[in-house]
Amino acid sequence: MKNIISLLLILSSINMVAQKEIFDIATYSIPQGWKKQTSESTLQFTKEDANKDSYCAITLFKSMPSTATVAENFDLTWKSVVKQMVSATAEPQLQPTETENGWETQTGFATFETEGSKSVVYLITSSDNVTMMSMLILTNSDVYQTEITNFIESIILKKSKSTAKKPIKNEVNINRPVSISKNDGFAFTTTNFDDGWNSIVQEDWIEVKKENIKVLLHYPNKTIDSYSSDLMAGLKYAWDMLVAPKYSSATNMEFKPLFSWQSIEFAEAEMVEKATGKTVYVVFFKKHFSSGSGRYIEFIFPDRFSFENEFGIYTNQALASSWDKMANMTNYNKFAVAATDLKGKWTSNFSGMTQYVNAYTGADAGANTHASNENFEFGNGNTYKWDLGVASGFVGNIKFQSVKSAGKFTVLNNWQVKFSDIEGKPKTYKTQFTCIKGARVLWVGETGFGKKD
Template identity: 40%
Template sequence: MSVRSGLFIILLVISTTLQAQPEKFDLASFTPPARWKKSVTNNVLQYSTTDTKDKSFCLLSFYKSIPSQGDAGTDFNTEWQGIVAKQLPVSDPQGDTTMESNGWIIKTAASPFRFENADAIAMLTVFSGHGKCMSVLITTNNDRYLPEAYGVLDNMVLDIPAGTVTKQEEQLNTPPVNIPPPAAINDGFSFSSTNFDDGWVSTIQADWVEVRKNDIRVLIHYPNPVTDEYNSDAAAKENRVWDYLVGPRYTSLRNFERLKSFASYEPHHFMAGTLTDQTGREVFVALFNKGDKTGYWLEFICPDRASFTREFGVDKYDAYSNVWDPMFKMGNYNKFGVSLADLQGKWTTSFTGITQYVNIYTGFAAGAESYSSAQDYEFLPGNTYNWQIHVASGSTGSMKHQNVKSSGKLGMSDNWNIHLSNMEGRPQTYPVSFRCVKGARILWINGMAYGKQ
């Protein structure tokens, strides 16, 4: 019998009842499940638990590390054949998942099998990296044991063999690629970049606004026909947007992760992975959109997963929590100052709404009421302006119309506030800023968006 077999024939060198004390075996440090029995041979450390009432069991087996073959997929296939397939009547492994942590590539897959006329499952996890390969096998015929077994793996730490360097250390020791801040495009306005008080700097680009702080970048992608296209299949939409916005600028996607879609009036879209950028550097990229409210898809580019989590706080993906707020708020950095020269011309906005009434007894239409408004500012030479708003409201056949106008002088104390000398008989000061879309700017005055005619 091979020293890397013997799954169910436990060679009992040490057998004891555990009290959840920290354990060290080969490269692995972990805390085993309490009250599981421990068995040790030279090459295998195994924990087991059984229940005679329903004849259920679970085995958690750690196999001593061996030299890696240099490829995680090859390592996994070899371990599956040598540890699992030779002992159990399993089929090909299913549900293959791959992750990366601290230079270790972690592959997991499982297969059902029959044991003593009952359904069971074998799940193998193989850690490959640093010239080593170490495997952990879970076998059970009852799902209730899995949370404890998974908990051990989730908190297990592997030592880095002496003389090896992690990928993160290799990047730290590599002289950084000097990527200068992008030059802002010249679109004829006074301000194409903004330095915010919290350290973020926004710069207008052709297809996005780039927001940068230290070694983290966020791209606020402008709305476009591909990202705006409706698709009831959330995953299909996300794949299309990823391929359009992210795919062309990176290679070698790995460790891809996605927020599971859910039914909501405000759906969240989140995808992320490790990629290689156009300079050859490894980066962590996340693509995010919340509720399609702003039309913005936000692309987060960080040196690694850890720096992304430190900056934005997103670790565990809970679609219903406020964990996404720091990411969502990055869309607010599409904001640029305004000068008096930028205001020249006519800026307009409009709104229309309708309320339809239905008789609750007959189901027949019982009339409707509508409301519409149009508002515009015309900024003229000599720092003068004309403003007007037209409102129509009421039911069909009895609409009421109102029109209000004002004119006066304007001024600006800074690039974020506009002073109007006469608004319906009183002076007013309103906050003002620009937001960018592809090929144009939107003027925001007192919380309302205006387009230039």
């Protein structure tokens, strides 16, 4: 059994510090033909085949207090147990978390060599917000895969001790404090989404965090955003302006722009943060949507693997849907609306023109124009005034229309406002704020309004 005895001894010595809680296992089925060993802190099941020179060891650890999230519990256990045992450089490949009976489970694995033989280590950590329990699997062969799978499936963890309810799917909770945010005079400067991401208003970006990773949604910048006639030059210029000032050094830097009708800007490097002194893996990204809505996004992860586990591996296909998850991070620029935030005048302007040309002669066939101006003015006592003016038609025959109303509004919740009269009847709109540098955009339905001083 290649080095397995020494590895198990290391396991036992590492985990003698376990707390006095019992195992949180309701039932499990011992694999047939496996040897069972017990200690004050572990249950171990081993099997080896001398002829095939293969082995497998499964170790269950007694429950210990949960430190935080299942991902953080897993990371702590991996560093304190696995890295001491098999390799100082072993990094886990993570699988998606699973939830069952109130327990969240994180699984990761890595390969390593012992005495010239390649082996694999699996770590499974389950947390119920009160306690955590871990299972470690060591093997140098895939012949035990079925037995391992059956054993894992036989384990039933006791019902979670936590009674805390999780947010309803697709809802957001704006009450939990996340971290220090910029006080810009609005009621809500953080948003906690039910998928684990938290958005925080900052001076020059929206900081979106989850566990030990964060993403910076840089605000629009007229100078930087317009510097795009040369895609590579534009990417390097934006990197120098938005990314580089926060770091003291960079290694393994690569710029990988992709040309398409909706081009991709992608750059990566291992960087040392000035603020913390930590080495992080940074990806700088922008998708140039045809609508012009693309934004620069800075991804800051502990390492390349954790980034790829979250967003996938870099692809040189500009049209691949794999870019959507990265681009869609801009959707986390979303903040709730309070009645006190609305007071004042908010306005939205739009104009556009379509030029027509005769397909046969090439002669000018006229231009069709459209322009609109819409305003909300919110006053005391939840009163409002609303007006909309529209001018449209072919040049020389433009028609003008206008409509207005007034009444009272009601903030139904942090994301909906009801107006007593819009074009002759009550209407309820979804409402939210998005942030730009020094200001906010109020969205009423699908229309964005800027505040008029």
